[in-house]
Amino acid sequence: MATATGIHHRTYRAELRLRHTKAEWARLAIIVVLLLVVPYLLNTYWLGIANSILIAVIGAVGLNILVGFTGQISLGQGGFLAVGAYTSAIASTRLGLPVPVAVIVAVFVTAGIGALFGLPALRLKGLYLAIATLASQEIIMFVVRRWGFLTEDKGYIEVPRFGFIERETFEIQWYWILLPITFLAVLMARNVFRSSLGRSFMAVRDQDIAAEAIGVNITRAKVTAFALSSGFVGLSGALSAYYTETVTWERFTLDVSVLYLAMIIVGGLGSIAGSVYGAIFMMLLPALLTELGDQVGDSIPFLSDQLPAIKNALFGAAIITFLLIEPRGLDRIWTRVKDYVRFWPFRY
Amino acid sequence: MLGRAYVHALNSSTVPEGQPALEISNIELRFGGVVALHDVGFTVTQGHIHAVIGPNGAGKSSLLNCVSGLYHPQVGKAILHTGDGGHHELTKLPPHRIARLGVARSFQNIELFSHLTVLENLMLGRHTHMKHGVLQSLLWFGPAQNQEISHRGIVEEVIDLLSLQAFRHKPVGSLAYGIQKRVELGRALVLQPSLLLLDEPMAGMNAEEKEDMARYVLDVHELAGVTVILIEHDMAVVMDISDRVSVLDFGRLIADGTPAEVKTNPAVVEAYLGAEEH
CATH class of the missing domain: 1.10.1530 (Hypothetical Oxidoreductase Yiak; Chain: A, domain 1)
Incomplete structure (x- = not known):
């Protein structure tokens, strides 16, 4: 219950809610309304960027589970995105699985491969682990570039467009597909960190010896964190495969x-x-x-041919x-x- | 000492009072050529506060680390007895398995989860009693939520016992040293210990804070009858609150007895005050 003197909870259940005050609910409502209205305000170009953002959000949440919450630095993100994309593309084009099933298969395969490449984390920390995950990135890249079986020696996989998606409304239809998926993925990740599993990840990050001494099985926690994180990343990769309709290794580099x-x-x-x-x-x-x-390119003609470089510098x-x-x-x-x-x- | 007809929730050991709870026998721990512990052995009795004292570097913390599984001694055993007559050889188990048996500990240099709140730290103390399924965590509604609520009860009990109410939602990294020490005691308590290992709970405190901490340890001990192994440097505190004292010096056990016996033991006097010239 929110009063002028602060927030006073009557039950543990109420305290555990993600939102407590009317202001917080109002803020959420505004965001939801904005998200529902946005596709009608944006043109196709910006809507395409919105769709890329929705896909990237899932990947970033996945990486944060590993790096930010569990303290296991990873440079293998690109590789795990690739595993998700290749798995779903192959599962739906060559094995003929329905798309939702192919996506779920991709999530689990990426989780499994993530757990496998997470094994060095049982021995390594910090910069040493970063180098080990860099190796996993390069190994996965090597495999997807050189293993002809994956792309049937074409070097890329073409993923057919969903039947119900029209050419003119491509971006807006994808927006409605991606928005609920991303929303659920973010909510689920949030859930993990208000329950005991997520807390044990943070315990490993903050003090691994103490975590062990209070009964956290560190081996299990680290491998689970790698698997869970890679599951999200795999989902992101799989969605990007269907959205971009082609899977090539160039999109998953370091x-x-x-x-x-x-x-x-x-x-x-x-x-x-x-x-x-x-x-x-x-x-x-x-x-x-x-x-x-x-916009400004025309007014400063002497800089216009340098614009891409200036853009990169500004970005940095x-x-x-x-x-x-x-x-x-x-x-x-x-x-x-x-x-x-x-x-x-x-x-x- | 009072006898108890009940077992308090904060004490998960069912060993009858006065029976051996933990038997440490001829432990030898070496780091390369350095012998940290040599042939150390004593018995901790259920319901006792058992102090382990000794000069710096005597091997007190190493001994505690052997009991909680962080170190594995080359020779010797630490055996934890259970109420049904069974026993576990702690020196062969990894730390998280030992915690599952109810052996809870605090650390000499505070080892809390500094970015988490007091409440989250204490809830982590419940880790061994909780389930950690990935699916139930992702879904939250259902088992994960119910579990959070049901385990909150004992956590709140400990918060009350240790007067931590005001700090419940504060990140522990931002709290004063004395409070952090208390949170660490709390984190060990919510585990419902069968054996509580306290590594210098009063180190670096002023007289008043020491008194508070001693009071909390005594409260816990009197209320729940938890067996405590206490490492402490402050002789006055040790002599006041412990039932039995073991003295280590250079990795060897030089005395083991009641506080009164130990105080007059010539070997102890020599270790602490130096030998008299003859």
Whole structure:
């Protein structure tokens, strides 16, 4: 129960809810309304970016489960996305499985492979683990590039478009497919971290020896974290396969792993909401910078041929600025904004 | 000592009072050429506060680490007795299995989960009693939620017992040292220990905080009858609250007896005050 003196819970069940006050519910309602209206306000180009964001959010949440919540740094994100994409594409085009089944198969296969490549984490920590996961990235890349069986020696897999998707309404139809999936995935990830499984991940991150001493099976916790994280990443990869309609190895290189790491660092490590903000930021910023370049390009002709390079530099500068202002990411900035409004006009 | 006709919720051992709860026998622990513990053995009696004292580097924490499974001694055993007459050889088990038997501990240098709140730290103390299925966690509604609610009861009981109400939702990293020590005691208690290992719970505290902490340890002991192994440097505290004292020096057991016996033991006096010139 929220009163002027604070929030007073009457039951544990009430306290465990994700939202307690009317303001929080109102904020959620505004976001939901915005998400429902957005596709009718955006043109096809921006809607395409919105769809890429929705897919990236799932991947970023998955990576944050591993890096931000369990403290196991991973550079293998691109590889696990590739496993999800290739598995679902092969399952639905060559094995003839229905798409939902193929996606679920992809989630489980990626989870399994993630758990396998997570085994070095039982012995390695920090930078050493980063190098081990870098190896897993390169191993997976090597396999998908060289194993002709995967692409039937074509080098790529073509995934047929869903029958019900029309050419003109492609993006908006995909938006309605992706939005509920992403929403559920984010909610489920949030659920994990208010139950005992997620708490044991955070215990491993903060103090692994103490975690062991209170009864957390560290081996199990780490392998489960790798599997769960990779499951989300696999889902993201599988969706991207159907959305882009072609699967090629170029979309899953080390750059992608680094981009996703940047998303969760900018958004906020160890925060589900942060992963969402980070994914939006990192996917939106390049598009906005391109837009900006197009607008000012004509007025400064001597720079127009340098625009792509300037865009990259600005992208980097924006990230550094954000990290300097708030190392704990966008999620923390948002919390501070909320606190400011809550305490206004009494600032201290 | 009071006899008990009941078993308190915070004590999961059913060994009758006065019977041996933990038997440590001729433990030898080496790190390379360094012998940390040499032929150490004593028995901890159910219902006792059993102090382990000794100068710095005597091997007290190493001994505790052997009991809780963080170190594995090359020779010797630590055997935990259960109420039904069975026993477990702790020195052969990994730490999380030992925790499942109800052996709970605190650490000399606070080892809390610093980014989590007091409540989350204490709920983690319930880990061995909870289920951790991936599917039920993803879904939340149903078993995961019910489990959170049902385990909250004992956690709140410990919060009340240790006066942690005001800090319930604070991240432990932001709390004062003395409070953190208390949270660590609480985290061990919610496990419903059969044996409680406290590694210098009063280190670095002023007289008043020490008194508080001693009171909490005594409360827990009197209320629940939990068997406690206590490592402590403060002689006054040890002599006041413990039923039995074992003294280590350079990895060897040099005395084992009641506080009064130990205080006058010549070997102990020598270890602490130095030998008199003859």
